[in-house]
Amino acid sequence: MEPLDPVTRRVLVAHVLASLALSVPWPLLLVLVDERSDDPLLLGLAGAARMLPYVVCSWAAGRLADAVRRDRLVRVTFAVRGLLMVVAAAALLADQVWLAVVASTLVVAVATPAYPALVAAMPGLAGAQHRRATEVLVTVEVGAFVVGAALGGLLLHPALRGALPWVPVALTLVAWPLLRGVPMPAPRRAVPDGRGPDEHAAGTPSALAALLAAPAALRAVAVMACVNLVAATLVLALLPLALEAWDGDAAGYGLATGVFGFAALAAPLLARLLARLGRTPERAAAHGLGLLALGVLLLAPTPSLAWALGPLALAGSVSVAVEAAATGVLQDEVPDAVRGTVLGLNDTVIVTAALLGSLLAPTALDLLGGDLVLGATALLVLLAAVSSRVAARFEGPAAPTPPRPDVPLRPAPSAAPGRHRAPRPGDECVLRVPRQRERPGGRVGEPSGRLQPGGSSRRDAGPALRGAG
16 A cells, blocks of 8 residues: 655645644633533533534535635635634633634634645545545544544643643644645636636536536435434433443543544544445445444443443444545545535535534433434434445436536637637647538539648648539
């Protein structure tokens, strides 16, 4: 297995540092909000502020990733979020907790274009190794949400708490230079008249049209929504299991959620195994859903926390591996011109699914109990796996691809009318065969002239041909 090239490794390291920086301050912010307000509603609002930008901004952020140079966009987001982190740190020093919460929420909002831009650019950046790079990128994006918060929790120690607000600033400052010189251009879009790239080209399909035209991509979005719904439900279902079925306490619940979250770091290894079993990203995701259903189902009868750690680790790692495989499906099925927009739309869908799981799980747990909720969740995942495989198998053969309207049929003419410019790399020439005419003797005439760029022909001045016309 060939290693990733140095440029791709730099991009991944930069994303690791920047993603950790997003999550590090939130444990401190939640602790301070709880100390200042002692109001569960305000604490819930502060916690939701961390997720809200993904729901509100992801679609627009994805469109931005398709409209401008992606390398410039990622670097600008790094710089702006660094400045906002300085504002948040200064607000904490001035004991302005809610100002720090607002600034940290804006940091998350500004950061939303970076992930879809990086995923959309990865096929061109990493080349043949883009699947491995995408697996690592998805693992970083999902794992940093938990690992960064865990790092922030460790920094709550009294000896380190004063330095915590500045840790995100330092991580972002280290990450920003790693992206210098990394080429991630905007997607190229051709217009029907051949004038060159144009983001408003009529021949470029919209993100929704591209998604609806690719059934495999739609299934990938549904798979990721299912995984996030299950993960959010599972995290809440662990609470009654830890406190009642396992006769534990809050520390046991913390250990269970920590194992589930940190297991995401093993996702790249599991993703390679699923890729060998499935042979295609969609099949790999379906196999992963089966393993996820198994992990969730094994949690219900476990007699103690120690027995539950194995299924939790399996569920945590395979959920991220499935998301990585499904992201690979989107990379393959969606055109580059709208890939960032589709990935942003996907982020909106899957985060909404996670929020929906968080809202519905407490009521379901209260009415049905932890064991029944886990059983129903496992059944849902299994049905998703089976339906994905069945739909892929019985999907009809692809229809013949019609001529693309966004491909120029001739090179653009020069300023001088009636003249043709010299052919350039990338020009397409169409051979136009003149309509054949019968000669006076009943014979079919031969096409005359020499092929010119753009399919035009210049008639020979020879008298024989002129006479034949």
